[in-house]
Amino acid sequence: MPVHVLSEGTRPQVPGHLTRIPISVITTSTDVTDKIIKGKVVLKGPLVSLAADNFILKTVIQEEGSVLSISSQSLSINVILFGTLAKNFNHSVYQGNVVVASGFTVGKSPTVHKDNLHPCNLLLSEDGAHIYVLHQQHPDPRSPPASKKSSSLPPQVSNTAKAPKYTYVKLGNLKAGSVINVYGVVVFFKQPFKSRGTDFCSTLKIIDQSNQKIGCTIFCEKLEDHPKIFQIGDIVRMHRVKAQFFNKSIMLVNTFGFSVVTFDGVVGTAVEPRTSSRSFHFDQDDRQMVEELRTWAASQAVLPTVTATVPLSAVQPKLYFDLTCQLLAKAPIDTTCTLLRVWDGTRCPHTLLKVIVEPHITEGQASFSKERENLIANVLVYDNHVEVARQLKPGVFLRIYNLRAIPGSTKVPGLTSSQSEEIDHLAFHLHGGTSYGRGIRVLPDNSPDVQELKRVIEAFQENDEEEFPELNNSDLLEVWSTPPEYLDAEKVDCRTERSCGHDMQPVTLSEVKQSGPGRVHHVNVQLRAYEPCRFHEALKLYCSNCTSMQDVPDDELVASIFRDASKDSGPINVPPWALSGQIKLQRDSPDSSNQALTVHLLTQLMSEGKTKDVILLMDSTLEETCQLMASYQNIIPVRSSEGHLALLDLSAPFLFRDRKRYYGCKRCSKAVVRELSAEGVEVMDEKIVAEALGIQLLQFVLLVKLELQDATDTLDVWLWRHAELFFSVSAEDAAANQEAQNSIRQTMDSLCPPGGSMGQRPWLDLCLMAYQAEDDDGQTKTCYQVCHTTVIKPSST
DNA sequence: GCTTAGGGTTCG
Numbered sequence A: 001m002p003v004h005v006l007s008e009g010t011r012p013q014v015p016g017h018l019t020r021i022p023i024s025v026i027t028t029s030t031d032v033t034d035k036i037i038k039g040k041v042v043l044k045g046p047l048v049s050l051a052a053d054n055f056i057l058k059t060v061i062q063e064e065g066s067v068l069s070i071s072s073q074s075l076s077i078n079v080i081l082f083g084t085l086a087k088n089f090n091h092s093v094y095q096g097n098v099v100v101a102s103g104f105t106v107g108k109s110p111t112v113h114k115d116n117l118h119p120c121n122l123l124l125s126e127d128g129a130h131i132y133v134l135h136q137q138h139p140d141p142r143s144p145p146a147s148k149k150s151s152s153l154p155p156q157v158s159n160t161a162k163a164p165k166y167t168y169v170k171l172g173n174l175k176a177g178s179v180i181n182v183y184g185v186v187v188f189f190k191q192p193f194k195s196r197g198t199d200f201c202s203t204l205k206i207i208d209q210s211n212q213k214i215g216c217t218i219f220c221e222k223l224e225d226h227p228k229i230f231q232i233g234d235i236v237r238m239h240r241v242k243a244q245f246f247n248k249s250i251m252l253v254n255t256f257g258f259s260v261v262t263f264d265g266v267v268g269t270a271v272e273p274r275t276s277s278r279s280f281h282f283d284q285d286d287r288q289m290v291e292e293l294r295t296w297a298a299s300q301a302v303l304p305t306v307t308a309t310v311p312l313s314a315v316q317p318k319l320y321f322d323l324t325c326q327l328l329a330k331a332p333i334d335t336t337c338t339l340l341r342v343w344d345g346t347r348c349p350h351t352l353l354k355v356i357v358e359p360h361i362t363e364g365q366a367s368f369s370k371e372r373e374n375l376i377a378n379v380l381v382y383d384n385h386v387e388v389a390r391q392l393k394p395g396v397f398l399r400i401y402n403l404r405a406i407p408g409s410t411k412v413p414g415l416t417s418s419q420s421e422e423i424d425h426l427a428f429h430l431h432g433g434t435s436y437g438r439g440i441r442v443l444p445d446n447s448p449d450v451q452e453l454k455r456v457i458e459a460f461q462e463n464d465e466e467e468f469p470e471l472n473n474s475d476l477l478e479v480w481s482t483p484p485e486y487l488d489a490e491k492v493d494c495r496t497e498r499s500c501g502h503d504m505q506p507v508t509l510s511e512v513k514q515s516g517p518g519r520v521h522h523v524n525v526q527l528r529a530y531e532p533c534r535f536h537e538a539l540k541l542y543c544s545n546c547t548s549m550q551d552v553p554d555d556e557l558v559a560s561i562f563r564d565a566s567k568d569s570g571p572i573n574v575p576p577w578a579l580s581g582q583i584k585l586q587r588d589s590p591d592s593s594n595q596a597l598t599v600h601l602l603t604q605l606m607s608e609g610k611t612k613d614v615i616l617l618m619d620s621t622l623e624e625t626c627q628l629m630a631s632y633q634n635i636i637p638v639r640s641s642e643g644h645l646a647l648l649d650l651s652a653p654f655l656f657r658d659r660k661r662y663y664g665c666k667r668c669s670k671a672v673v674r675e676l677s678a679e680g681v682e683v684m685d686e687k688i689v690a691e692a693l694g695i696q697l698l699q700f701v702l703l704v705k706l707e708l709q710d711a712t713d714t715l716d717v718w719l720w721r722h723a724e725l726f727f728s729v730s731a732e733d734a735a736a737n738q739e740a741q742n743s744i745r746q747t748m749d750s751l752c753p754p755g756g757s758m759g760q761r762p763w764l765d766l767c768l769m770a771y772q773a774e775d776d777d778g779q780t781k782t783c784y785q786v787c788h789t790t791v792i793k794p795s796s797t
Numbered sequence B: 001g002c003t004t005a006g007g008g009t010t011c012g
Helices: A083-092 A284-298 A384-390 A448-470 A473-480 A509-514 A555-567 A603-607 A622-628 A686-692 A723-727 A731-736 A738-751
Strands: A003-006 A035-044 A048-051 A054-062 A076-082 A098-102 A105-108 A120-124 A130-134 A179-194 A200-207 A213-220 A235-246 A249-263 A320-334 A337-343 A377-382 A397-407 A426-430 A439-442 A496-498 A519-531 A539-542 A549-551 A578-584 A596-602 A614-618 A634-641 A644-647 A655-657 A660-662 A699-702 A704-709 A714-719 A764-774 A780-787 A789-791
Touching (some): A054 A083, A083 A130, A179 A213, A179 A384, A235 A284, A320 A448, A337 A384, A377 A384, A377 A397, A578 A603, A614 A622, A622 A634, A660 A731, A699 A731, A723 A731, A731 A738, A764 A789
Parallel strands (some): A076 A120
Antiparallel strands (some): A179 A200, A200 A213, A320 A397, A539 A549, A539 A699, A655 A660
């Protein structure tokens, strides 16, 4: 029987000549002779009958616990069982069982893009394949994860049973002289640079939950032994570092046996260790440590909330920034300067420095199409960076740190003025030295930033080859949604003003999408579309108590509530604090009856002569109530209910005041008609009336969904909490008067002119807040709101 | 053999 159940008490039956290989390393070219894989059954599909006595069954097996591979996705693999093996597996194996499989073949998984599992699948047929079922409490029959001889395999992760348990000291508890292990979030770093001694030196500063910032200096002769830090916020784990005093504060240096592993610091991304160690320990505790530090860092305002990474499309003169790009070509200029020709698929709104070098000294493509040429930034790197640049191969993806955008003319060494333009351009310099982390780093192809960059670049290449020849200039602008090149930076029409005071560089929308919630971003974008188109749908009623939001009821609904309320009219016990009377309306139309309306006035207010301040109005229509607003400050519509005064259904306004209508929350109000005490009250306003009547006042709010766009992506964001600031109009005013409504309409038209192309739309400098919220299905997702931003009104209107 | 650097913009 090809399915063996190794129950408790029986001796291990997995043949001893088989060696285990990690699931993650399997490829279609792996020699799987005499190999086994081990993992937990995380999914068991149904037994499917193909023909009489012929079956197929699909299961997913996941590598267990301590073993961690290059990519967490490739820890789980689809396993297809055939024939009686499938049938027996179905009978004997349950989800959660740990199984060992042998005698399999490896195929390409046709579902890799759908299920994101291992790119291969394992095929087990009756002839030769075996499944051994281990119960979880049962000892592993062949625990070594891999045999020693398989040295060609990627990094082996040590087995938890043998590995020492590492302990990590919090950065607030460092003792001088001790050699310890630490975790920390990177708040500053320099790429390794050549020291005057024998080693390269990395400088970094890290922080953890103890809120202690600690400087670290790492000396290693080999570059690959240095921390692989790509950006601030990355998380490092260092083993065997020594704490010592320097300048009266404690710092860390590496000691013998030092090792470092780096992780991306973005909440929600895969926890993938970056290391060149062939052997390193990593278990669930490490994963948890990384995730805790990520969440902690995301909640800390003291950490920089965004990276300094700026695409070429957002580069401004004089800016120091980090550029993620692809190297297309390079050329030595002189001994202290090298030219790097790079691009990131976005178009810089400024004219770029053109550097003409002779083709024979250029490494990589010497010339490009005119369209492509306009997207290429010429980066001049100096001094110590020349040596790093020398080793770069065209095609690699880079991040250049602390690159400087220099406006105006710049002399390029060895070139005459006819070779480089000297007016109105941006030049990019990577100055000598390592201040502010200045340097160059090659990014691995699998990094999220490179993946995103590739996507943008590929989109361009498709456009470049197929569509662009047919497009006219204005279409080009629309495709790229960048301002026309002939505009000066100063003249680029930015229609908003931020008041947030954050000191941050703008990021692209694709970067925003990659960051998790709990962050604030600055973006430069255009408005692609918005909802709702009809203004009154943007106006909502919000309860600050239960945080519910509802539409403002239309007049038809309100009028029907008034009509229904007056149907129940009957005799009423007037409360002792009120006086009843009748008022007559001035009616324009002769056909309507000149019926008098019953009102109740507050005795106390009447005694003070304030007869116009508050009335309780019985059995009126909506129209009549509105008419009386001209004569009375506060009108509370009431009805009779079993001989007592009662308020109308709370779908209707409970108060008409100062040309405005006020609503109460049905869920949170305990409405009852009581005496409204005016004692000590200067102005009887909606808050006082609501409180007296036991009503939870609903607040008028504006809610608009904006679809933003930049060269990298589109993003739906909400305009809500700061919508009034954005429009410079209060929602309450917008609910009451046409002027305020027109102002909002004009603002939206100016940002998104009806019928206008993207090229004509103004650019908006926005502050965005990313946060977590539940959608209608109870799923948590990241939402965005525009904050601290005001639209600048055109002065002509 | 057991240092090197010890963040805080070039000066083209």
